[in-house]
Amino acid sequence: MRAAEIRETGRPPAVAERDAPVPGDGEVLVDVLAAPITPLDLLCATGISYFGKPATPYVPGVQGVGTSGGRTVWFPTAAGMAPGDGSMAEVAAIPEAALVELPDGADPVLVAALGLSAVAAHMALTWRGGLTAGEQVIVLGAGGVVGQAAVQLARTAGARRIIAGARSPAARERAGRAGADAVVALDTGDVAELARRFADASEGPADLVLDPLFGVPAAAAARTLRPGGRLVNLGGSAGETSPIDSATLRGKSLRVLGFTNNELTAEQRAEAITFVAGQAAAGRLAVAHETVPLEDAATAWLRQGEGKAEGRIVLTPRPAG
Template sequence: MPTPEPARPVLIKVDRAGVNFADVHRRQGIYIADTPLPYVLGSEVVGRRVDTGERVLAVAPSGGGYAEYALAPESTTFTVPDGIDDGSALALAVQGNTAWHILHTSARLQRGESVAVLAAAGGLGTLAIQLARHAGAGRIIAVASTPAKREFAMKLGAHAAVDSSDVEHLTEALIEANGGERLDVVLEMAGSDSARAALEALAVFGRLVVFGFASGRTATLDTRDVLLRNRSVIGFVLPRIYPVPGMLAHSMGELWDAARSGAIVPHVGGEYPLSQARRAHDDIQGRRTIGKLVLDPAR
């Protein structure tokens, strides 16, 4: 394809591109928003601005990240601070900002409250655990599918870990992991049965934040389950905040500060040549990865 021609957007020579589960859903044709064709996957890149040579991290709302050159608006392009490598920067772009806003904007997490994080070993989950700890959460419960993933989540700061594969008993397991008490906040992205189990585990005024449906299936919820305990079900997708002045810039600043101070440590779970993007998708769909996945467009 030809090199994109910048108008007002920033043209970036891509060093690394990030992989997100949203890319898988775009490819499958089941993403929550329409995908105009033809379409180049990839909503986040790190590289050099062609006009200034500055090293930047950019969120690309219109895609195009799986490439040697990408375009992004000025408003979603940020200078990468010294000391933060490409993979760490990419982990903070979509998944880091999503985790920050889920906890602070949507769930309005208060110090001392309990939090459960489903898909706890993924790129978003690993950051959500650390951000919840940084925010002063009282008890953090990691939900993941394998012993290795649960062990990794515990090392990041979770106080307990629950097996996500046993959906039938997930509600009881979450409550037990929280010392017999129902939870204040649950972050849910699998969809279907796990969403219903998470809702049932909420305390009075508990908040279920839904930010995906990795299973490819969505849940149908009975509103009586919400009324019974004054619960809230909140949806969050990051692109909706892009047009809001300063909103992404604020969370990005918070994430840079937390990363530089060591309060959060992004984990890169794999780097693939762009020519093996299919393998990266297979691995993330097969739940064989931990942390952030990165593509190298030079290979």
């Protein structure tokens, strides 16, 4: 079978012929239709992640969509985090208990592009953030996959107004396409100026901030929250620390909450994937993405890592249908 291999950490994968995997106890073979290149894949392959240096060669891909036993399924892997291969191959051996059957009409490539990023957006908004109908939400990093999904899922959950924050013009355009009511440019490191922009875009104080950025944007958005408002952090791409001031936290009795998909049970993750796939199949959820043949994995990997892709790149080892 054809597969992408990380042969040396810090370098893109090479596509090569490999023996097809042999399923172990409790595993089944999945014919892979779609394998996204995610930030976690890129991080693990550096060899300097908190998971440690992976044994090479290995097939990357921490999630994918394929077919098994006549079903179209989403599946996770531990590639790059633990010994074993991932989704960027024509065939993968996956524990059967980890498969999540997708609803009729779900596009394998779109579900792969959404994947665990959309799960994070959904669960951070609802399970962790407690979003209820009629609330006003600020979504930071709204041009990324998590952010685009969060804008749409907040709408599905009944948010009355959604303010997006994004850095580049292209990211702001994606946030607008996702359906944000207003889009704020995160192009300054001035907390007070960003807070003013959020306040101007809001209709009164915000109830909830979804924050995959931290840093200055989180500090600015926090100033826009109502008393008792919530900020849910699920990333630190704008900074590992944030200048959120004590007066804002204490004066408004704010709740700052952390979220990671790693705390979800297998059942919660499966339910969230099913929900996300259902929303996608119904035409209520989509993110910017592009499809690239597995043969072009190396160049796709570099473009994704350098931020030169139009959204999430999804590799297709074999055509759907």
